[in-house]
Amino acid sequence: MKKVLAGALIALTTVLIYRSFVEHRSTETILQENSMLIQEQIKNVSKLIVTEGHFAEVYNYADSKELFGPLVTADKKALVVVNAKVIISYDLKDIDFEIDGEHKVVELKGIPEPEITINPDFEYYDVSADYFNPFGAEDYNLIKQNVNASLLKKVEASTLRSNAQNRLLSELSKLLVLTNSMGWTLTYNEKPVVNFEQLGLFH
Numbered sequence: 373m374k375k376v377l378a379g380a381l382i383a384l385t386t387v388l389i390y391r392s393f394v395e396h397r398s399t400e401t402i403l404q405e406n407s408m409l410i411q412e413q414i415k416n417v418s419k420l421i422v423t424e425g426h427f428a429e430v431y432n433y434a435d436s437k438e439l440f441g442p443l444v445t446a447d448k449k450a451l452v453v454v455n456a457k458v459i460i461s462y463d464l465k466d467i468d469f470e471i472d473g474e475h476k477v478v479e480l481k482g483i484p485e486p487e488i489t490i491n492p493d494f495e496y497y498d499v500s501a502d503y504f505n506p507f508g509a510e511d512y513n514l515i516k517q518n519v520n521a522s523l524l525k526k527v528e529a530s531t532l533r534s535n536a537q538n539r540l541l542s543e544l545s546k547l548l549v550l551t552n553s554m555g556w557t558l559t560y561n562e563k564p565v566v567n568f569e570q571l572g573l574f575h
Contacts, residue, residue, distance in 0.1 A: 375438060375573050391559040406554055414469065414478075414547065421462040423536035427526050429454040429492075433515050437505040446505035449498070458527050460536040463487070464543060475554040478547070480565075483573065486536060490523050492516070501527040541568045 374485035431452040436445040494516070501507050527533065545568055551558040558565045 374384050377529045392566055395462070404473065406476075406517070406556070407471050410471060410478060410550065410556065414467070421464065421539050423532060423539060425458045425460075425527070425530065425532040427456045427458055428532075429456065429522055429526075431515065431521055431522070433511070433517050433518075435505065435511065437502075439504060444507075446502035448501035448505050448507055448511070449509075450500075450507070450515070451497040452515055452519065453495045453497065454492045454523070455495075456490055456523050458491040458532060459487075459491070460522065460527075460532055461487045461489070462536065462540050464540075476554075476555055478558050479562070480544075480547075480558065480560040483560075484572065486533070487522070488527065490520055490527075492519060492523065494519070537574050541573075544568050 431450075432449070433452060434447070434449040437448045438445055443488060462484050464484065466482075466484040467480065470479045470481060471477075472479065499507065548558050548568065550567055
């Protein structure tokens, strides 16, 4: 009888240990699979967001050089018409994140800054210059610098940047939906993300 009881206890202990091992292994496997799935989904989201706009600029350039005092000058001028394509992009491959499978947390540690690219097309009209003050490379460089600075101000005053930001938020929100659907938590700056629009990313 004692042998039977001892055998039953050993068998029961073996079953419990086996079930505990299987359950533990199953939990670890699920966490690993979920972590891999989240990483794969983040890779799918990690794409280049591009917002494009077109701007026009008319720029009057003038420069005077004194020859024999302020009464005698050598002048040059140009009318410059510029049509520019402006691109604002976010490369989401540069998202910095960590996955904590044990606590089911995806932590966003860094979001890429926007890249603003200005591609201007210059057309010069009414170009004139005196012999003693000719057009040179420095004039064209200065015109390009001034025009780019003016175009950048126009971009900042337009809706182009906000449109790009909205597209970025839309992509980031996909990560929030994914993690929530799997019972995970998405954090940014160590705070749980409930709504990306409320984080104030662009202030």
